Amino acid sequence: xxxxxxxxxxxxxxxxxxxxxxxxxxxxxxxxxxxxxxxxxxxxxxxxxxxxxxxxxxxxxxxxxxxxxxxxxxxxxxxxxxxxxxxxxxxxxxxxxxxxxxxxxxxxxxxxxxxxxxxxxxxxxxxxxxxxxxxxxxxxxxxxxxxxxxxxxxxxxxxxxxxxxxxxxxxxxxxxxxxxxxxxxxxxxxxxxxxxxxxxxxxxxxxxxxxxxxxxxxxxxxxxxxxxxxxxxxxxxxxxxxxxxxxxxxxxxxxxxxxxxxxxxxxxxxxxxxxxxxxxxxxxxxxxxxxxxxxxxxxxxxxxxxxxxxxxxxxxxxxxxxxxxxxxxxxxxxxxxxxxxxxxxxxxxxxxxxxxxxxxxxxxxxxxxxxxxxxxxxxxxxxxxxxxxxxxxxxxxxxx
Numbered sequence: 001x002x003x004x005x006x007x008x009x010x011x012x013x014x015x016x017x018x019x020x021x022x023x024x025x026x027x028x029x030x031x032x033x034x035x036x037x038x039x040x041x042x043x044x045x046x047x048x049x050x051x052x053x054x055x056x057x058x059x060x061x062x063x064x065x066x067x068x069x070x071x072x073x074x075x076x077x078x079x080x081x082x083x084x085x086x087x088x089x090x091x092x093x094x095x096x097x098x099x100x101x102x103x104x105x106x107x108x109x110x111x112x113x114x115x116x117x118x119x120x121x122x123x124x125x126x127x128x129x130x131x132x133x134x135x136x137x138x139x140x141x142x143x144x145x146x147x148x149x150x151x152x153x154x155x156x157x158x159x160x161x162x163x164x165x166x167x168x169x170x171x172x173x174x175x176x177x178x179x180x181x182x183x184x185x186x187x188x189x190x191x192x193x194x195x196x197x198x199x200x201x202x203x204x205x206x207x208x209x210x211x212x213x214x215x216x217x218x219x220x221x222x223x224x225x226x227x228x229x230x231x232x233x234x235x236x237x238x239x240x241x242x243x244x245x246x247x248x249x250x251x252x253x254x255x256x257x258x259x260x261x262x263x264x265x266x267x268x269x270x271x272x273x274x275x276x277x278x279x280x281x282x283x284x285x286x287x288x289x290x291x292x293x294x295x296x297x298x299x300x301x302x303x304x305x306x307x308x309x310x311x312x313x314x315x316x317x318x319x320x321x322x323x324x325x326x327x328x329x330x331x332x333x334x335x336x337x338x339x340x341x342x343x344x345x346x347x348x349x350x351x352x353x354x355x356x357x358x359x360x361x362x363x364x365x366x367x368x369x370x371x372x373x374x375x376x377x378x379x380x381x382x383x384x385x386x387x388x389x390x391x392x393x394x395x396x397x398x399x400x
Contacts, residue, residue, distance in 0.1 A: 014297040020311030022064040029061035034329035037360035066285040070210035077214020092136030099129025110322035119351040127198040153205025230294035237287025251279040330354040
């Protein structure tokens with residue numbers, strides 16, 4: 001391998017390492033959803049009921065979706081270096097549609113274990129899929145136009161908060177799908193409901209900016225130059241977050257406020273809106289991501305090697321971890337004396353089968369199960385990574 005090839009590989013490794021870290025952290029939130037005693041009865045970010053550790057457990061996972069979607073855009077730019085615009089456009093549209101299908105048919109079942117499929121989840125994977133389709137359509141636009149479009153969406157989409165905050169505002173299905181949906185249920189057939197969790201518009205803007213960031217991973221940028229650029233972007237992003245959030249006039253639909261202690265005032269300050277991701281939310285998460293990318297490149301040790309594996313097979317890991325977490329929760333459900341009849345009771349008030357609201361464990365158990373899930377998936381992820389590396393000729397691997 002030449003020096004130039006080594007440099008390119010290091011750049012790709014830094015992306016995979018960061019992606020792997022956020023995938024591992026993401027599993028913590030999903031374990032909490034299924035195992036923590038208040039997961040389905042209280043908001044872990046509610047300052048009236050939360051604890052510092054519970055708040056942190058939920059808040060740290062805020063970095064996962066934006067970094068994952070942003071890096072998806074960066075990876076698409078790297079693909080553009082070896083594909084024509086037409087090839088890349090066709091691939092993005094097909095893969096995007098596949099991800100939407102996977103969300104509805106594969107991932108929804110992993111979340112619910114509901115064989116009737118009468119409750120569908122439109123979450124992060126469907127958003128990535130739809131954003132890929134849109135980017136596949138826009139990919140032929142000049143770089144500067146795409147960059148401008150991404151900036152307009154990310155910086156300006158909170159202007160839509162103004163009409164949405166009006167008394168009696170009802171956006172309807174398409175508007176909720178576009179921007180306003182916040183765990184919004186829509187019945188699309190008798191006894192069949194779709195839950196809009198991730199409105200796509202702001203996330204699409206973030207993916208476009210991630211795509212534009214891919215330029216800095218090309219050979220024309222040295223390691224030192226890229227590091228300096230990422231440091232500046234990261235610091236500006238964090239400072240801009242502090243300034244915009246402090247003003248309390250724009251950038252997030254929920255204002256922060258002074259609390260009974262300094263710690264809880266800080267919690268209020270960093271408790272920013274995720275559904276949809278506000279400008280403050282994206283600045284708070286993507287700014288530190290740039291700093292991480294600036295410093296991680298070229299660092300190689302056991303930890304980075306492990307995270308790189310998770311990052312290289314992110315979608316594969318994502319699907320497996322949902323099924324495994326829910327499987328563990330199901331084992332716990334039966335171990336606590338419950339039955340199939342209880343799980344399939346028509347009065348079941350959760351969309352997750354084999355989970356009961358108000359039943360669960362403390363955070364120590366949540367963290368233990370999280371570690372077990374992540375560690376137990378490593379051999380499969382490592383195997384699949386090796387399989388992908390040895391079978392690059394198999395076209396279907398690029399879809400999983």
